[in-house]
Amino acid sequence: MVIAVAVLVVGGLLGWLLLRDRARPGRGEHYGAAPSGAEPQVPAELPVGAPIPEELRPLGRVEVSGLTKMYGGVTVVDDVSFIAEPGRVTGILGPNGAGKTTTLRMLLGLVIPSGGVARIGRSRYREIEGPVRTVGALLEASGAAEGRTGRDHLRVLCRAAGLPLIRADEVLDAVGLARAGGRQVHGYSLGMRQRLGVAAALLGDPQVLILDEPGNGLDPAGIRWTRDLLRALAASGRTVLVSSHQLAEIEQLADDLVVIATGRVVASGTLEAVIGAHAGLEEAFLELTAGRGEIR
């Protein structure tokens, strides 16, 4: 008797836990698959939220001071300091392996710094309550499980963040993945994965956007769309911090630059100031990073 009751109680609880989502709309919908190989069309309207009021913009200021990371005895990020201002696109430029990704991961609380501190507004990332409402990040293409659909990937994030699940569909629409959302990430092209990553970064309509190599794998139209989106986000008073090793891309996008080579900041300031007396960004970059790591 006792056993029967215990089984019923536990079974019932588990069943309730599992089935409570089933009644919600949107689950199990099947969208027609896009023709294979074709990149989905992106809506003309850019998914930029309401402008950030002037008085709140300082909360989106990103301040990195003295960030250092050592692995074993090797210093991969060495005393990196810079500021990304609200309303501007700040580009982190550097050869592969310069420490860009590690710097961004320390800023986002994923890698624990050996020294220094990074703040967004007045807080470290790990101190921010409900950080997706403040900071959106894209670190690697999608970062989604291969066997999960794009929509479910975003819905899991919504659930964990306490956002309404419908947000997943809204951002999928916004990045042009509405039709592909019901398919497993397994079948996505690199460009579609990048879009899914951008969608995840936009989930909480954040004031600060941090993107690691967002142009990777995108076709020319996708690159153009991403550039327009990031410019529009900055114009709305948001802080945009983008890393890249593609000079032409960053030259068209960034207001401010931080040039990193072998873990150190070798130049920073406005785009014009970094180019300075050089003929262009490429000459400036090559000279600044000369003899420091591999350039591709």
Place this chain on the structure above:
Amino acid sequence: MSATSPIAGSRVAVSARLVRAEVMKIRTTRAWWLFAGGFATLTALTALFGWAEHHAELYPPSGLTNEADALAQAAADRTPAGATAMAASMMTSGQGLLVLVTVLLGVHVVTSEYAARTMTSTFLVTPRRELVIGAKLVTAAAFGAGFWAIATAADGAMTPVFLTAQHLPEAALGSSEVVRAVVMGLLAYVLWALFGLGLGAVLRNQVVAAVAAIAIYAGGFAVAELVVHLLNDASRASWLLGLAVLAPAEASNVMIASGRAFQGAPPWWVGALVLAGYGVVLAGSGVAAARRQDVS
């Protein structure tokens, strides 16, 4: 930002939605069907095996060298005490094998996130990593309890039929011995889930953690059995034999067995304490490892 934003919520509210997110993660990939289908199949097989095994005990084949012993045992099995032991055994049929599924589920819940690189977005949404691992522990434990409910329901359907068919007293089912075995079974499923999850959080690699879990489970069992047999020949010190309970799989057996699980075995509660010790230590190590380690 003095006011708490509605999204932040209390620790309990955050934990509750994290658990729901974890359940969603399990249900939105193929792993869900693999674990549920695998467990259901194994449950059916072990229940049938339990039936066959006990049937064979009651009707020993003739021509055995120790036929008299076997017949005496079969007679003893038909006493009230024998029937109780048999009922307790059937109500926990195959548990030694079935808890392995729980261990692997625990391993999967955390290592799949490192394998798919989704741990990055998980920790971006919830930088308080102890809450994330805590939610995973709760989820794994809940699924462990669910597995227990399935297995107990199957055994609960089979055992009374067996007892009636064999003209054994059905009252044996309600004895405290049987209730204890079943309730301890629930504890075992939950603790093994924590064991697997903690191990996964420490080791991070899916294959390594799964192999280690099986090695600790089966290897520890084999070593304990071997040592017990060697000591059994060499020594009469039964407390030495009792040390076999330190192998987690033996501890699990000791806590559910009616009577002594092996010669010199300590009482059931010692097994429960040992397994609880392993579960708690590994779960704690998992939380500590997740808090400390870089995610890159």
